Amino acid sequence: MQQILLIAVAILSSLQVILTQEPRSPPSKIAIVGAGIGGTSAAYFLRQKFGKDVRIDIFEKGVVGGRLSTVEVDGNHYEAGGSIIHPLNLHMKAFVKDLGLTALSLPKNQLGVYNGDEFVFQESECFLMNIINKVWKYGMNFLRLSMWVEDILEKFMRIYQYQRFDYSFSSMESMFHALGGKDFSSKLNTTLSEAMQNYGFSQKFIDDIVTPTMRINYGQGVEVNSFVGAVSMSCLDPGQWAVEGGNKLVCSRLIDASEAQLIQGSVTSVQENVHITKSGDTVRLYEVRYQTSNGAGQDFYDIIIIATPLNKAISKIEFQGFNPPIETFSKPYIQVVTTVVHGKINASFFGCSKPCHFGVSEIFTTDNPKHFVSSISRISPVTFVPESHLSNSSGYEIWRMFSPELLTDDQLGLLFESYEGVGAKKWLAYPQYTNAPEKLPPIMLHHGIYYVNSIEWAASAMEICAVSAKNVALLSYHRWYDMDTHVDQDDLAERLKSEL
Known part of the structure; x- marks a missing residue:
């Protein structure tokens, strides 16, 4: 009986701690690299999930629309x-x-x-x-x-129904397995x-x-x-x-609707910075360095969304000091x-x-x-x-x-x-799709860095990029708030039948 009482007290104490914990604040700033359909739709979906207070910056070295021109x-x-x-x-x-x-x-x-x-x-x-x-x-x-x-x-x-119910995937392989x-x-x-x-x-x-x-x-x-x-x-x-x-008008309108700030410049490097606060908490920020017509600049972000191909012929972002290193993909x-x-x-x-x-x-x-x-x-x-x-x-x-x-x-x-x-x-x-099997790049490049264009190695199209952008927005949101129950879940088709 005494053991049962002790267990009950422990459970109640744990519940009290959970209930009294303050919910995590939303991220202060999110950076998106690329203002094509992937980057601009990511901004739109991120605004829907994280709310009005987060600042969203979109870096674009060319014109808004990317390959929509x-x-x-x-x-x-x-x-x-x-x-x-x-x-x-x-x-x-x-x-x-x-x-x-x-x-x-x-x-x-x-x-x-x-x-x-x-x-x-x-x-x-x-x-x-x-x-x-x-x-x-x-x-x-x-x-x-x-x-x-x-x-x-x-x-x-089926991805539309999964996304409607806020489910996301941490890899293309898990997404495709959930689809069929x-x-x-x-x-x-x-x-x-x-x-x-x-x-x-x-x-x-x-x-x-x-x-x-x-x-x-x-x-x-x-x-x-x-x-x-x-x-x-x-x-x-x-x-x-x-x-x-x-079709490129969709991208400029998405920027307006997301109330994102467009920065006409090229991101040159990303580096992780870890700070210890006075309370002993660890704060992980990413330093983004970039070049504009007005010169060099830098800023710090909680989350980074890469929405441009990580191919050296297209983007020359250096990921500095990451262990293990973040791979830039050489596929043409x-x-x-x-x-x-x-x-x-x-x-x-x-x-x-x-x-x-x-x-x-x-x-x-x-x-x-x-x-x-x-x-x-x-x-x-x-x-x-x-x-x-x-x-x-x-x-x-x-x-x-x-x-x-x-x-x-x-x-x-x-x-x-x-x-x-x-x-x-x-x-x-x-x-350039090689003979199958095709090895897909990861969606999660680091704890708070996500790659929209991973999906292009399954197929490349406007809608495919928008699907990936929403998945990344949902994934970053769930991981920010530790909502694992909405990431990489099995039997989603059957589960949603019961929810409906």
Whole structure:
């Protein structure tokens, strides 16, 4: 009896200590490196979680938007980076609604796939004829593709429900396992080629449709992991859209909504500083040194969010004095050149003899060494302009090309009979995915340093970055307040069924 009383007293004493402990104060300052969609959406979600009193600084050495950018030709602006948004991208849809932006429906282009000698696949204006043509050439492969992509996206979309209930993950591996178990995690460890062959796709369909789609979206073939392959194939779904005025507007509006301070400068180094307060508590702060047009600066932060690729060709942040060292990843990013031309397409280059009705408005290219572009697409400005203002009686239209290198005058002369306006942008667009299995960088680089772009090595897209940004915001919040019950939990799908 005496032992029971002693245990009860101990329990009550512990409860009293817990109840009388003051809750931890929110962080004073959070630094975010990078003002692309990952960094700006992280600021937005961090403000929602930590409240109005925390100061959020966003460091950006270039322009707000990062890889969401435009090219100007003849006074109009055209998407140069991330240009399409899938109808199931729920974070992007919410941003547009909440930030007072307008969604712009994109017209359905007529697709042709060119192998260097002829079009191996070509759509027509007739919906029924397209179905007949697809079945005639590829059997049920298009239907099988739709089902395969839908199955993968359905599992990935569980992340929205997890995030709605504030659950987060400390690694990409734990996130993917929670989304669909070992089967879903295996998508990161299996090449797209292997996955599609195992699923029963014909080699002709892979060569004619899948590989060209990978080339336009990621500049690579079918040896990437099968998850990024499914993300790429989803661009063939109907209902793709963009943001009126340019997708990069989302980033600037997110900064405004988060009330973050934008610092135009380049972060040069991060170093941990540990201080012992008078009460004996340990305070861990990070010293951030940076360079702006006004000179060098430094400040101290409780939490740091890295939202730019830790690749030496893109960012040159030095992490000083960390033990073990924080790794900067040497994996390369692929260069893409976006070229926008106001001109008249040279149909004869694609085997259409004069007189020629050139019906396609989007051209994908197969894996052929002589191709110097991966795609050619007819596009419209990011802000509505009457068609009559963009073309003329000579057949001039606006075309966008993706290529690995800057196009020469000779190459432009092959693609166009004549042209007047040209704009180009060169950028490091997405990771070079190696043969699966893909080793993903960590999300947690240190106790209070988080890496949004870790997810890019699973797949790179606007919505994917926003998903990662919200995960990082939730993870940093839970770890700040020691809320382990909302990090890396198993059986979330079943648990949420009971909560609902």
